[in-house]
Amino acid sequence: MTSIHKYLLQAMDNYPYNLEDTLESLDFALSYDENNTMVLCLYGRMYAEQLQQYEEAKACFQKALSINVNAIEIYPYYIETLLFNEDFEEAEKLIAFALTVKGIRKIDIKWREVLLYEMRTDLENALQLAKQLKLYTFDSGWNGTIRETIKRLKQKIKIVYGEDDTEKPEKNTAKKK
Secondary structure (H helix, E strand, O other), rough: OHHHHHHHHHHHHHHHHHHHHHHHHHHHHHHHOOHHHHHHHHHHHHHHHHOOOOHHHHHHHHHHHHOOOOOOHHHHHHHHHHHHOHHHOOOOOOOOOOOOOOOOHEEEEEEHHHHHHOOOOOOOHHHHHOOOOHHHHHOHHHHHHHHHHHHHHHHHHHHHOOOHHHHHHOOOOOOOO
């Protein structure tokens, strides 16, 4: 194991509970290899998740993907950053591309696709996609997340269309109240 791996593992172990030590370890790792995609990914996550500096986060993710387009660890966090920054069209394109990358965990990407539709308030499509998420899981670890996502979407649909399902207009022709 090289020094960069030692510092990267320290950073991963510290994140997100000890940000100061995370940053110190990342800085050491970056001094060994400024093009390490995992280091750049964790930097991007810190910018997005802790500082809400989405443009800086996007720059880290973009740099990492320009180094290695097959760096599968980047896509879920980059997509999430795009969603929180309301870059929906860019997120949609990245989701489509990420699903073609060999070795990527499709559930990580498909769940974020559900979030994309939910954030666009296309709740019916989000619900349809959420119901299909189990097709992409190979253990029970996602069951709670999928169940809660479906429940949340159904509650939002009830709020938008009212409690009485008979008043619900046809799909994609609904006007919000």
